[in-house]
Amino acid sequence: MVASRNEERLRKATDEMKKNITSPAELDHMQCNIRKEEQVQNLISTTLKRFGKLDFLINNGGGQFPARAESFSLKGWNAVIETNLTGTFLCCREAYNQWMNDNGGVIVNIIADMWKGIPMMSHTGAARAAVDNLTKSLALEWAESGVRINSVAPGSSIYSETAAANYGDPKIFAYNIPKIPLKRLGTVEEISTSVCFLLSPASAYITGETIKVDGGGSLYSTMIFEVPDHKKSKAYTWKDDEETKSKL
Numbered sequence: 519m520v521a522s523r524n525e526e527r528l529r530k531a532t533d534e535m536k537k538n539i540t541s542p543a544e545l546d547h548m549q550c551n552i553r554k555e556e557q558v559q560n561l562i563s564t565t566l567k568r569f570g571k572l573d574f575l576i577n578n579g580g581g582q583f584p585a586r587a588e589s590f591s592l593k594g595w596n597a598v599i600e601t602n603l604t605g606t607f608l609c610c611r612e613a614y615n616q617w618m619n620d621n622g623g624v625i626v627n628i629i630a631d632m633w634k635g636i637p638m639m640s641h642t643g644a645a646r647a648a649v650d651n652l653t654k655s656l657a658l659e660w661a662e663s664g665v666r667i668n669s670v671a672p673g674s675s676i677y678s679e680t681a682a683a684n685y686g687d688p689k690i691f692a693y694n695i696p697k698i699p700l701k702r703l704g705t706v707e708e709i710s711t712s713v714c715f716l717l718s719p720a721s722a723y724i725t726g727e728t729i730k731v732d733g734g735g736s737l738y739s740t741m742i743f744e745v746p747d748h749k750k751s752k753a754y755t756w757k758d759d760e761e762t763k764s765k766l
C-alpha cells in the first residue's frame with residue numbers, strides 16, 4: 519500500500535510501479551494525511567483488510583520550507599513537526615497496535631542529514647533528530663514483539679526534483695559536490711536499496727540504528743550555510759569576571 523495526500527500523484531506513481539512488477543505481488547494506493555490520527559488508523563486497518571498482513575512499514579513522508587528560525591510562525595513550525603515527527607510516530611504506533619505487536623514486523627524511518635543541525639531548516643532538523651531518537655526507544659520497547667526498527671538518513675546530496683524545488687535553488691547540488699568525499703551526488707536508488715536491506719533478513723541483527731547514505735558528507739564539512747563574520751562572542755576568563763568575584 520502506498521499512501522500520501524495527493525490522489526493524482528499517488529495514482530501516477532502506483533501505475534508506474536505496477537508496470538515494473540513481474541511477480542504476483544499486488545499494489546494499491548490510498549489517500550492519507552499522516553498528520554491526522556483517524557486517517558492513519560484508517561490507513562493501517564484498510565491495509566490489513568486489503569492484504570491480510572503488514573510485514574513492513576516505511577515512513578517516507580516528509581517536508582519543510584527554508585526560512586530562518588526567528589521568522590517561523592507557530593503554524594509553520596507545527597506543520598513541519600507534525601509532518602516529520604508526529605506523522606511518523608502515529609504510523610509506527612498504529613502499525614504496532616493493529617498488527618506488529620502480535621505478529622512482528624520491520625519499520626524503516628527516512629530522516630535527513632541533521633547531525634550538525636540544519637541552518638535555514640531548523641524545524642525539520644529538530645524533527646528528524648527526534649525520529650532518530652524515537653527509533654532507538656521503539657527498538658528497545660518493541661524488540662520483545664519481534665519488531666525491528668531502523669532509520670535511513672539521506673544526505674542533502676541526493677538529487678530529486680522535489681528536493682531541488684524545496685531548496686529553491688538547483689545549483690545547491692553542484693555546490694555540494696566538492697564537500698562530499700565521494701565527489702558526486704547520490705541517487706534515489708541508493709536510498710531505496712538501503713531501505714530494502716533494512717527490511718530484509720540480511721539485517722536481522724540490526725535494530726535501533728540509523729544508516730547514513732550521504733557519500734560521507736556528514737563526516738566532512740558543513741553545507742552551504744556560512745556564519746557571517748562578527749565580534750559578538752566574548753571570551754570568559756576568571757581574571758576579568760568582576761561580577762562573580764564581587765558576589766563571593
Ligand SMILES: CCCCCCCCCCC/C=C/C(=O)SCCNC(=O)CCNC(=O)[C@H](O)C(C)(C)COP(=O)(O)OP(=O)(O)OC[C@H]1O[C@@H](n2cnc3c(N)ncnc32)[C@H](O)[C@@H]1OP(=O)(O)O
Nearest residue numbers: 581582583584591593594597598630638674680681684685
Ligand atoms: C536554504 C537551503 C538549505 C539547504 C540545506 C540542505 C540540508 C537539507 C537537509 C534536509 C533535506 C530534506 C530534503 C527534502 O525533504 S526534499 C523533499 C521536500 N519536499 C517538501 O518539503 C514538500 C514541500 N513542503 C511542505 O509540504 C511544507 O513545507 C509543509 C511541511 C509545511 C506542509 O505544508 P502544508 O501546506 O501541508 O501545511 P499547512 O497548510 O498546515 O501550514 C502551512 C504553514 O507553513 C508555513 N509555511 C509554509 N511554507 C512556508 C514558507 N515557504 N515560508 C514560511 N512559512 C511557510 C506557514 O506558516 C503556513 O501557514 P499559512 O499558509 O497560513 O501562512
Ligand SMILES: NC(=O)C1=CN([C@@H]2O[C@H](COP(=O)(O)OP(=O)(O)OC[C@H]3O[C@@H](n4cnc5c(N)ncnc54)[C@H](OP(=O)(O)O)[C@@H]3O)[C@@H](O)[C@H]2O)C=CC1
Nearest residue numbers: 522523524550551552553578579580630672676678680681
Ligand atoms: N531528496 C532529498 O535530497 C532528501 C530527502 N529527504 C527525505 O526523504 C523523504 C523523501 O524525499 P523526496 O522523495 O525527495 O521528497 P518528496 O517531497 O518527493 O516526497 C515526500 C512525500 O511525502 C508526502 N507527504 C508530505 N506530507 C505528507 C502528509 N502530511 N501526509 C502524507 N504524506 C505526506 C508527499 O506526498 P503528498 O504531497 O501526496 O502528501 C510526498 O510524496 C522525505 O521525508 C524527505 O524529507 C531527506 C534528505 C534529503
